[in-house]
Amino acid sequence: MLGGLLKRLLGSSEPKAPKEETVIAYKEFEIIPSPRNVNGQWQIAGRIEKEGPDGVRLVHQFIRADTLPSEKDAIENMVRKAKLVIDQQGSSLFN
Template sequence: MIGNLLKGLFGGENKAEKPAKTSSHPAVSYESFDIIPEPQQVSGQWQLRGRIEKDIDGERKSHLFIRADTLPTEEEAVNHMVRKAKMMIDQQGNRVFD
């Protein structure tokens, strides 16, 4: 345990975390935004991660969405991420890119 902590502090490899993969989950269209789920496996759980994107004035805007929430399955993380992203869009609209 202490060895893992020291490796994490000093840049050693942490096998508990896998790098984010390219999303294999389809984008969800919502209110002219695209929600792209990209869950990340961390310590045997799935962390909420993905992007919210939209074309504005001919330019593709993107907001990386990462939450501390973890769930036991990848599918649960995808569903929860989409739900939270929809709430963020409803609350902030285009300001999500500010």
């Protein structure tokens, strides 16, 4: 018990494997949430991607000032906001 508490407080010496990216298909776009932990809160962040002309991958970085208490909430809000941006701007998002 005390060992577990010390590990949480001091951090584990074992390297953490990178998280697998979640990709949400929406219309002809892909939404990839990647929330950031900022001072114990989760900032809404991620990417909106699309296959462009000549096979060029188009990428729009998506970062908002909003912070939420859980990573799950930040992911859900990022996906919701990304869908709104896609609906409002479509492919002009990459111009």
